[in-house]
Amino acid sequence: MPVMPVMPVPPGLPGLTVVRLAVVRCPQWPIVAAGCELDEPVAVVHANRVVARSLAAAQAGIVIGQRRREAQSRCPRLRLVAHEPARDARAFHPVVDAVATMVPRLEITEPGVLTFATRGPSRYFGGDAALAVRVQVLVDQVIGGQCAAAGRPAVGIADGCFAAGVAARHGVRAAATGGSERATHVVAAGKSAEFLGPLSLRWLIDVGGVGPNLVGLFRRLGLANLAALAALPVADVLARFGTEGIRAQCMAAGGDDRLPGTEDPPEGLVFVHRFETSVQHLDTLVFAGKHLAEQLTEALSGQGRVCTKLLVTAETEHGERTERYWSRGTGLSAQAMVERIRWQLDGWAQQTDAAITAGVIQLQLEPAEVCADVGVQLGLWGGRTQADEWAQRATARLAGLVGDEHVVVPAWQGGRHPGDVYRWVPAGLSDLADGAARLAPTAGSPTAAPWPGSLPAPSPAAVYPSAAEVTVVDSNGQPVSVSGRGVPSGVPAVVRGDGFVEQVTSWAGPWVVDERWWDAGRHRRVARFQLLTTSGRAYLAVIERQQWWLLAEYS
Amino acid sequence: MVVAVASVPRTTAVVAGTRVLDPDARDRLAALAPRLTGGLLAGDRCIPVHPAYQGVLPQGLPCGATVLTEGQAALSSAFLLAAAPVQMGAWLGAAGLAAFGAQACAEAGVAPERVVVVRDTPSRTDEMWGQVLAALIDGFDVVLFGAAARVRAGTARRIQSRLQQRGAVLVIVGAAGPFSCDLTVASRAVWSGLGHGHGRLQTRQVHLEVTGRRMPRASRDTLWFPAGDGRIERLTPESGSTPLRRAV
Numbered sequence: 041m042p043v044m045p046v047m048p049v050p051p052g053l054p055g056l057t058v059v060r061l062a063v064v065r066c067p068q069w070p071i072v073a074a075g076c077e078l079d080e081p082v083a084v085v086h087a088n089r090v091v092a093r094s095l096a097a098a099q100a101g102i103v104i105g106q107r108r109r110e111a112q113s114r115c116p117r118l119r120l121v122a123h124e125p126a127r128d129a130r131a132f133h134p135v136v137d138a139v140a141t142m143v144p145r146l147e148i149t150e151p152g153v154l155t156f157a158t159r160g161p162s163r164y165f166g167g168d169a170a171l172a173v174r175v176q177v178l179v180d181q182v183i184g185g186q187c188a189a190a191g192r193p194a195v196g197i198a199d200g201c202f203a204a205g206v207a208a209r210h211g212v213r214a215a216a217t218g219g220s221e222r223a224t225h226v227v228a229a230g231k232s233a234e235f236l237g238p239l240s241l242r243w244l245i246d247v248g249g250v251g252p253n254l255v256g257l258f259r260r261l262g263l264a265n266l267a268a269l270a271a272l273p274v275a276d277v278l279a280r281f282g283t284e285g286i287r288a289q290c291m292a293a294g295g296d297d298r299l300p301g302t303e304d305p306p307e308g309l310v311f312v313h314r315f316e317t318s319v320q321h322l323d324t325l326v327f328a329g330k331h332l333a334e335q336l337t338e339a340l341s342g343q344g345r346v347c348t349k350l351l352v353t354a355e356t357e358h359g360e361r362t363e364r365y366w367s368r369g370t371g372l373s374a375q376a377m378v379e380r381i382r383w384q385l386d387g388w389a390q391q392t393d394a395a396i397t398a399g400v401i402q403l404q405l406e407p408a409e410v411c412a413d414v415g416v417q418l419g420l421w422g423g424r425t426q427a428d429e430w431a432q433r434a435t436a437r438l439a440g441l442v443g444d445e446h447v448v449v450p451a452w453q454g455g456r457h458p459g460d461v462y463r464w465v466p467a468g469l470s471d472l473a474d475g476a477a478r479l480a481p482t483a484g485s486p487t488a489a490p491w492p493g494s495l496p497a498p499s500p501a502a503v504y505p506s507a508a509e510v511t512v513v514d515s516n517g518q519p520v521s522v523s524g525r526g527v528p529s530g531v532p533a534v535v536r537g538d539g540f541v542e543q544v545t546s547w548a549g550p551w552v553v554d555e556r557w558w559d560a561g562r563h564r565r566v567a568r569f570q571l572l573t574t575s576g577r578a579y580l581a582v583i584e585r586q587q588w589w590l591l592a593e594y595s
Numbered sequence: 596m597v598v599a600v601a602s603v604p605r606t607t608a609v610v611a612g613t614r615v616l617d618p619d620a621r622d623r624l625a626a627l628a629p630r631l632t633g634g635l636l637a638g639d640r641c642i643p644v645h646p647a648y649q650g651v652l653p654q655g656l657p658c659g660a661t662v663l664t665e666g667q668a669a670l671s672s673a674f675l676l677a678a679a680p681v682q683m684g685a686w687l688g689a690a691g692l693a694a695f696g697a698q699a700c701a702e703a704g705v706a707p708e709r710v711v712v713v714r715d716t717p718s719r720t721d722e723m724w725g726q727v728l729a730a731l732i733d734g735f736d737v738v739l740f741g742a743a744a745r746v747r748a749g750t751a752r753r754i755q756s757r758l759q760q761r762g763a764v765l766v767i768v769g770a771a772g773p774f775s776c777d778l779t780v781a782s783r784a785v786w787s788g789l790g791h792g793h794g795r796l797q798t799r800q801v802h803l804e805v806t807g808r809r810m811p812r813a814s815r816d817t818l819w820f821p822a823g824d825g826r827i828e829r830l831t832p833e834s835g836s837t838p839l840r841r842a843v
Contacts, residue, residue: 427686428686430686431686431711431734437734438711438713438730438731441726441727441730448712448714462698464697464714467711475708497702497821498796498825501668502695503695503698503699504693505715531792547792548792570795572786576784577667578786578789594796595667595669
C-alpha cells in the first residue's frame with residue numbers, strides 16, 4: 041500500500057499537517073493490570089464510578105460510568121478494585137517493551153494505549169496493514185493470555201490522533217464480535233475525514249476527551265454526526281464555542297495532530313548527562329534525571345513555556361537504548377518528569393527478555409512539544425503560585441538531604457485510630473501540585489466508608505509514632521483491666537509510665553473496638569480510654585491484651 | 596516623624612526635641628503622615644493569623660520572627676498559628692516533630708495538601724539539622740520545629756539570620772533551646788466534657804499568654820479551642836458559657 045505520511049490540510053484549518061499514527065489499544069487495561077479470571081466479573085472504580093469492567097461484568101450489565109452501588113446491585117458477585125494508575129503503568133511495561141522492538145519511538149498515551157508515528161516502520165514492514173498485523177500479533181503474544189477477560193488488544197492506523205484512536209476502538213469491537221480474524225483497523229491515507237464523517241458525536245467524548253456538556257449542546261443544535269460538525273464554518277465555531285469547540289471540530293474533520301496551543305520547542309534544547317563511570321543504581325540515575333529536569337523546566341520557564349511532551353533517552357555502555365515519549369496535557373513539572381524517568385528506567389531494568397548488560401552512561405531529556413505556561417488551575421482556590429514552586433523545590437532538596445523516605449506528606453487512608461486516618465507517603469512519590477487527589481478519600485475504595493467507632497473531633501495533636509507502654513492502676517493499686525464484655529475492673533486512678541506518674545482526675549471509656557476479626561493475622565481488639573490528669577494533660581490510652589498503651593496526647 | 600521633615604525640604608519647621616518653631620509645621624506633618632505610611636519597612640511586614648489570635652496578636656506574625664509555643668496546648672496552638680497563612684496559599688514545613696497529628700492539624704484549619712513533614716531520626720546531627728532547617732526556611736513560609744534542644748547555638752544563630760532574610764516564620768514547639776525567640780505563646784488548657792467514666796473530651800478553653808521582646812507587657816486571651824461546634828474562636832463574655840453542648 042502506498043504510504044502518504046502527510047495528508048492535505050482539511051478545509052478551513054490553516055497550516056496544519058496531519059501525521060499518520062498508529063494506536064495500540066488494550067481494552068479495559070485497569071482490569072488486566074488488576075488481574076482477573078476469565079469468567080470473573082470485576083470492575084475498577086474511581087470516584088464512585090466504574091472506569092473499567094471485565095467481559096463477564098459487561099455481560100452482567102455493568103457499564104462504564106455506572107455508580108458503584110448500582111453496579112453492585114446489578115451483579116452482586118462483582119469484585120471491586122480501586123483505581124491505581126501506578127499499577128496500570130507498571131503492568132503495561134511488557135507491552136511497551138515488546139512494541140519498542142519494532143518501533144523505536146513510542147508515546148505511552150495512557151496505560152493501555154500506545155501511540156507511534158507509522159511513517160518509518162510501515163515502510164520497513166511493507167505497508168500499514170502489514171505493520172498493524174505484526175504489531176497486533178506481537179502484543180497478542182506478550183499479553184494476549186492476560187487480556188482474555190478484558191478483551192483482545194487491537195491496532196488502529198489513521199491520519200491524526202483522534203481518527204487513529206477511533207480506528208483502534210473499531211479494531212477492538214471487530215475482535216470482540218469475532219467478525220474479523222485480526223483485530224486491526226487501517227484507514228487509508230487521506231480518508232480519515234470520510235471514515236469519521238458518519239460516526240456519532242459520542243466518539244468525541246470517548247476518545248477525544250471533549251466534555252459531555254459541549255457534545256450534548258452540539259446534539260441539541262441538530263448536529264447528527266461528525267461530518268455535520270466538520271462542515272460548520274470555522275470562524276463561527278470559534279466565535280460560538282471557543283477553543284474547545286475548535287478542537288472538537290478539528291477532531292471531527294480528522295485534522296487533529298497534537299494538543300491545541302502546543303508548538304515545537306526551540307532548536308537545540310537537549311539536556312544530556314554523561315556519567316564518567318557507568319551507573320547501575322536507579323537512584324543515582326533518577327537523581328541525575330532530576331537535575332536535568334530542573335534545568336529543562338528552568339530553561340523553558342524562562343521563556344514562559346512548559347513542556348507537554350518529553351523524550352527520555354538512556355543508553356548503556358554496550359549501546360542498549362531506551363527511548364520513550366511522555367506527555368501530559370497540563371504540562372510536565374520537573375517533579376512529574378522525574379516520576380516518568382523513574383518509571384521508564386525501572387521498567388527498562390526489569391525487562392526480562394532483553395535484559396541490559398551494562399551500566400548506564402548517558403541520560404538525555406529532550407522536549408518534544410511545549411506550550412505557553414498558563415499555570416494549572418488546581419481547584420477553586422487554586423492556581424500554581426510562587427509559594428508552591430518554592431515549596432516543591434525545597435521538598436526535593438530535603439529529600440536529597442535526608443533521604444526520600446524521610447520527607448513525607450499526609451495522604452488520606454481512613455481508620456479508627458488517630459494515627460490511621462492519614463498515612464504518611466514519601467513526598468518524592470506523590471505529585472505535590474495535586475494534593476487534592478491524595479487527600480480526598482477515594483470513593484469506591486473501602487476506606488471511604490464511614491468509620492463507625494472512630495472517636496469524634498477534637499483529635500489529639502500529638503500522635504506518638506510508637507505507642508508508649510504504661511500501667512494504669514485503680515485507687516487500690518490494682519491494675520485496671522477490661523472484661524470481654526467491655527466492663528472495666530476498676531476506676532483508673534494513676535497512670536505510670538517511663539519516667540512519669542500522674543493522677544487521673546477524670547476519664548471516659550472503655551470504647552471497645554474489634555477490628556478485622558475476619559483476619560487472624562491482623563485482628564485487633566482494643567478498648568480506648570480518654571484520661572485527664574492532674575497536670576491538665578489529656579491522653580488517649582488503649583488497653584490491648586491486658587497491656588496499657590498511650591497512643592496520643594491532646595496537646 | 597524626622598523622616599517626614601527630611602522629605603519636605605522647603606518647610607521652615609525644625610523639629611528639635613518637642614519644640615516646633617513653625618506653628619503650621621505640625622499640621623503639615625500630620626497631613627503628610629498618611630501618605631508616608633504606605634511603604635512598610637521589612638521588619639514591619641506581617642503574615643496574617645487566625646481570627647482567634649486577634650486578641651493577642653492583632654498585627655499578625657512579623658515576618659522573620661521566631662515564635663515559641665509552650666504549655667499544655669503547645670502543639671495545637673502552633674498548628675493554629677499556621678492555619679491562616681496556609682489557607683492563603685503558604686506551605687507548612689515541619690521537622691523534629693515525631694508526634695505530628697495530621698488530623699488535628701487539619702482540624703485546626705491547616706490545609707493538609709500544603710503540609711510537608713521531615714521525619715525525625717535520632718541520629719541526626721547538629722549540622723544535619725542546620726541544613727534541614729535552612730532548606731525548610733528557603734521553601735516554606737511557616738516552619739514548625741520541635742527539636743530545638745538538639746541544635747547548637749551557632750547553628751541557631753545562622754538559621755535565625757537566614758530566617759530574617761527570607762521573611763518566613765519559625766515556630767518552635769516545646770522548648771526554645773538556643774534559639775532567641777521574638778514571641779512566646781504560653782498556653783494552659785482546661786478541658787470539659789469528660790466525667791468519671793462518662794462523656795468525652797469535647798471542648799477546651801486555652802488560656803494564652805503572649806510575651807515578647809517588643810511587647811511592653813504580656814497580653815492574655817482565652818480561646819475556645821475547640822468550642823462545642825468544632826469552631827475555634829475567642830472566648831467573649833457573652834459566649835462564655837454557651838458553646839458547650841450537653842455532655843453525652
